[in-house]
Amino acid sequence: MASIRTRRGSNMLFVDFYYMGIRCRETTNLTDTPANRKKLEKVIEKMEAEIILGLFNYAKYFPKSDKAAEMVALNDRKECINTNTPSFEQFAKLWFSEKEIEWRDTYKRKIKEIIDMYLIVKFGTKPIHLIKKTDVLAFRSSLAKVTYGKSNKHLSAARINSIMVPLGMILKEAAKRYQFDSPYYDINALKQPKTDIQPFTLNEVWTFINGVRADYRNYYLVRFFTGMRTSEIDGLTWENIDFDRREIVIKQAYVKGKIVPPKTQESYRAIQMSPWVYDALKEQQTITYGRSDYVFCAHTGEPLDYNNVNKRVWHPTLKILGLKKRNAYQSRHTAATLWLAAGESPEWIASQMGHSTTKMLFNTYSRYVPNMTRQDGSAFEALVNRSQITQVSTAKETSQ
Structure with missing residues (x-):
């Protein structure tokens, strides 16, 4: 059972609970009042129900916690073990090792850079079968906000498409091997402007x-x-x-x-x-x-x-x-x-x-x-x- 406590010398409430066998203590932004304790009890009740059902999202409840990323990764590993499916990172590396023999060196470097810089950073430890179409579309939307260089230019449609191509290939191959519906189904490439032709006379x-x-x-x-x-x-x-x-x-x-x-x-x-x-x-x-x-x-x-x-x-x-x-x-x-x-x-x-x-x-x-x-x-x-x-x-x- 989770408990509501305060630290010595502080008037802020924190939650003391166990998740996946690990003791967790997370501070809230609620001061110690009867009304806030009652409010927090309802939150805890919902948390415990979600933990029992396996629906608990640590980062959703405690987004600023140093433990959030660790717990997400731990939960992902548990899911991978229970379902005997790899994480995105594990499968992406396996896929790359199998495919690289087909590519020339420059293309290999390009794909590896995309996997390391963008895909693993986003999907990393997440069990590959749990990646949804909404996750893929949200990732593509986030790429449109990325800027680079001194002028803070945004990634072009061509660059975003080039990042999405290996993601689609990885997800489609994983879907075939582990028998789940590919989240990349029916996702089309962004429209690119026509090649800028400015020939000399x-x-x-x-x-x-x-x-x-x-x-x-x-x-x-x-x-x-x-x-x-x-x-x-x-x-x-x-x-x-x-x-x-x-x-x-x-x-x-x-x-x-x-x-x-x-x-x-x-x-x-x-x-x-x-x-x-x-x-x-x-x-x-x-x-x-x-x-x-x-x-x-x-x-x-x-x-x-x-x-x-x-x-x-x-x-x-x-x-x-x-x-x-x-x-x-x-x-x-x-x-x-x-x-x-x-x-x-x-x-x-x-x-x-x-x-x-x-x-x-x-x-x-x-x-x-x-x-x-x-x-x-x-x-x-x-x-x-x-x-x-x-x-x-x-x-x-x-x-x-």
Whole structure:
């Protein structure tokens, strides 16, 4: 039986009771008066009934208690033992150990980070079969309130979805193994805004290439005219440059300081060199070949640090040249839109970009799609040639 007491020198009531074989003493915010004792007796009566029925929620009655988290965990462990089911943390770790063989290192790190930073923190010791749909939805809502960085930005819908994906996979697998209804049923991903496309015009491309630091001219020319991802061009090595076939072979990427396989199976590809890319790589060969395995590298011979390059080269160049501020990934979007504007075949463009089908091409760049008839890259070459002739003519007229 629980008792109501006061501590020596204090006029505040506290409850002295046993829960799961442990003596607990919790102070209330009630002063010692006959009315408050009567009020507390009714609370205790309800507590004891819930303890007997196994419905007692320690944290609900004593949310500020240091013992609350300990008791919740203890109760969770008892439930796991009684029902022979694991806690969320136990099953999440088991699930990860079984699945990691299927993933590349970068994806493994991403999933483990999500599990450790978000999922275990939230669901930890809770028996996995007791997680309800309302718990999952409440967790997703809480993610929308998370802020980061100096500007206190909120997590994007894309980031929240990426956190929810492994949670859904874990819960669905656990539901199959331990035969309970998955709480993730009928929970859809948050709607994400369309990819922000801010491609350069061809004149802007040449303005940037001709205005950027000389030691980065080749780097950005290749980016703009191949549509390579940052990780692909930063991880590009000389062994994957085939000058005879005029191809850049994509077999690897540089991600978070490591050489890893390309993003998707379709990302393994051979990109055709346009004449300007061929000339830029030939010039680059005289600069870094033999000094580094990497086509574009730092003065130490190591791969470029894209954060450093963005900060010291990309953004300052845009500002100096009076070009609209945008991220460097727009160079990839620029290549796609220029190919489309030139009338290249969608299938050819998709293969150059590393897309499995043309669906993503049309979904992302639909407003840049004209009548397409070419299939071999020659229309794009003609478009660039015309722009160069125009620029030269304009420059001559200005000088006269």
